[in-house]
Amino acid sequence: MRGVVWLRRDLRLQDQPALTAACVDCTDVIPLFVFDDPLLGSRQFGSPCVTFMVSCLDEFAGALAARGLAIQWRRGNQIEEVIRFVTDVKADAIYWNRDYEPAAIGRDRKIQQALMARGVAVHTFKDHVVFEAEEIRGSTGDPLQRYSAYRARWWARWHAATPPLLPSPARLLGQRAGAPPPQNALPTAENLGYQTAPLFIKPGEKEAQRRLRWFLDGPVHTYVEGRNLPAIDGTSKLSPHFRFGTLSVRTAVHAALGTLTTGGHRSRRDVLTWVDELIWREFFQQILSAFPQVVSGPFRGKDGLPRPRPAGAEWNRLYAAWSEGQTGYPLVDAGMRQLNQTGWMHNRVRMVVASFLIKDLRIDWQSGERYFMQRLIDADLAANNGNWQWASSTGTDSMPGYRIFNPMLQSRKFDPEGVYIRQYVPELAAVPADRIHAPHLMTQEEQVVTGCHIGIDYPLPIVDHRQAREEYLALGKLKGTR
Ligand SMILES: Cc1cc2nc3c(=O)[nH]c(=O)nc-3n(C[C@H](O)[C@H](O)[C@H](O)COP(=O)(O)OP(=O)(O)OC[C@H]3O[C@@H](n4cnc5c(N)ncnc54)[C@H](O)[C@@H]3O)c2cc1C
Structure with a gap:
């Protein structure tokens, strides 16, 4: 069976649900990345973000190649390119990890419908968050709109059903030696119409894991105070890694909580405060998916707020x-x-x-x-x-x-x-x-x-x-x- 893994915000090997599932199901696995020209052309992002993304992708392509998988890439309109690629390579199935941005939800729905109509099996997975919006609801079943209530439910759910980490796919991938070499070099930021920016946060899965270990060995244990002091290196600087999925958020939570049991005099309050920041991240993810109107306007209305200054x-x-x-x-x-x-x-x-x-x-x-x-x-x-x-x-x-x-x-x-x-x-x-x-x-x-x-x-x-x-x-x- 041939499966395409469509990579998006998940540029890593470890704890990677779509990649792992494809490796289990398929004898032939093709990783695909599509550079979305309309999105890149909209200038929504800048050079640092784009440079970070292509650098992570480059490293990930190398890691996949070392395990016998040649990444394929395309440029253009994502919907057209994904459908065309899956059809051209005659894949039986496609695998991807879910994205909660309103535009991405609409895009994925279209691709899913088109491919299913062509007889391709579509498998999607939770990955970018520990709990999806539907998993953390208020007593009425509605999305929670206050962080404190959301946080309490999040922890209750974590304790009731702690999500496990996936086994490393290295073993599964190790069996696939002999795949063709990568088709051609991945584009640089310049090729995509951006400048290559100097990266003050290093890209890639290896670096994300190194930085997580460094942070959990030291700064996390003084986080409550340290996180407020901009002059020190007191926070994880993992945000771009979570953004592009070079580190899974489940890995980070498990590792942080692991320091409470293995670390001796570890500061419980500091470590839990750091995990709370990851919960803020998930809170805003669920707000975005449950209330997509926030993209273009206020979440709660503007009652009582002064009008902004007029243009001029x-x-x-x-x-x-x-x-x-x-x-x-x-x-x-x-x-x-x-x-x-x-x-x-x-x-x-x-x-x-x-x-x-x-x-x-x-x-x-x-x-x-x-x-x-x-x-x-x-x-x-x-x-x-x-x-x-x-x-x-x-x-x-x-x-x-x-x-x-x-x-x-x-x-x-x-x-x-x-x-x-x-x-x-x-x-x-x-x-x-x-x-x-x-x-x-x-x-x-x-x-x-x-x-x-x-x-x-x-x-x-x-x-x-x-x-x-x-x-x-x-x-x-x-x-x-x-
Ligand atoms: C006006 C404003 C805009 C912001 N824009 C972004 C953005 O575009 N992307 C982004 O990732 N963060 C954004 N943040 C949140 C926060 O500033 C960064 O996540 C954080 O500074 C990243 O540094 P760190 O990885 O060292 O964080 P740490 O202190 O180590 O926290 C760990 C992780 O928790 C998450 N996190 C921490 N604080 C927040 C928060 N307030 N909201 C949501 N998630 C959080 C991040 O994923 C972060 O990597 C914004 C905050 C403000 C006030």
């Missing part, structure tokens, strides 16, 4: 300052420059810059969401949309008068010595810690001594935070609490 010269000026890291608020600027330079930004700082754009500058959250999608190496519709909606108070767990972050207080609290700020805002390198969070308050003399002249070397704040906050609350008729 002022909008352009403020948005440009934000996106270029020239707002005069050092933590915001460091974050945006980190994003622009590396394709990644620390989560605490993502929250601060999102709050600043929406609440201080009153720019619509969709503009921020779009900018992040085009810059992030881990750009992911569910996580990005969910977090931007959370920040704008239009999303789940919304608290309209809250989450107006004070960028100077956040900076004092989470980067007290200004180490992170100095790394990305070098013009503030000589500014002492007690001034670096609000450098515009330096005296003329201090500006001379530090070589940083406000308004010349580093901008004055583009808005006054206190005033902007009051305006936001007044325009929305909201009661602020912090």
Whole structure:
């Protein structure tokens, strides 16, 4: 029997349901990847994300080839290309792991119908999450809309029916030596119309496993505090690996919980807090699949929220300052420059810059969401949309008068010595810690001594935070609490 494994967000060998099932069922397994020209042409993603994807695919193709499987690739419209390929190679079956983005659900449905009509068996699998939306429901059977309730159900389900890890497919694949060599080299980012970006997070399955081991051997055990400090390497930086499936999320949860039983004085609270972040990821995945309207609008409506600033010269000026890291608020600027330079930004700082754009500058959250999608190496519709909606108070767990972050207080609290700020805002390198969070308050003399002249070397704040906050609350008729 001949089976095609259509690879998408699952570029790995370990714990790979579609690949494993195909290896069990079929004597002849053909892995296929299709570069979706309409999606790539839409510029929804940027170079870091595309470079990361092609690098992961390249490594995965090598790993498959070493086990006798030659990856095949096509470019074009995914629906047409997949149907054509499966028909051309006269496959009996196709295998893929499910994707929960609304566009992907529609695409997969069309392919499934077309192939089944041609007599091809279609096998799809849960892979990208530990539990799919239907598996975690409220008592009425509806999707849960609050993270805390979702989290409680998630853990209950985990304890009731812990999902096992699949046996390594290496043995199954090992029997297939002698497959033809890969058809031709995979395209580079340039071939796909993007620049090859320097990768500050290394790609590939091996690297994902190495990074997971490194993280679970150390930083996870101080995660509750460490995750808030952008100056240290205190988080896993596994987000692009989860995005492209170079690491299975089940593997990560099992491995993290494994440290509780094998690690001696391991900090339970820290490890569980990290797993909770993976649950946030799944929460937003299920919100996206259950409420696809979030892609184009607010999850909960905009009641009581101020109208965003209208388009025009002022909008352009403020948005440009934000996106270029020239707002005069050092933590915001460091974050945006980190994003622009590396394709990644620390989560605490993502929250601060999102709050600043929406609440201080009153720019619509969709503009921020779009900018992040085009810059992030881990750009992911569910996580990005969910977090931007959370920040704008239009999303789940919304608290309209809250989450107006004070960028100077956040900076004092989470980067007290200004180490992170100095790394990305070098013009503030000589500014002492007690001034670096609000450098515009330096005296003329201090500006001379530090070589940083406000308004010349580093901008004055583009808005006054206190005033902007009051305006936001007044325009929305909201009661602020912090
Ligand atoms: C405005 C905004 C936009 C965001 N956009 C994205 C995005 O496009 N892609 C993305 O993967 N994450 C996004 N996040 C969530 C979060 O910032 C990143 O997942 C995290 O910083 C990745 O670093 P890490 O792997 O070291 O995380 P860790 O702290 O090690 O967390 C482990 C994993 O949990 C998941 N996770 C952690 N925090 C969140 C969260 N708040 N929401 C959903 N999943 C989470 C990620 O998969 C992450 O890799 C966004 C957050 C904000 C505030």
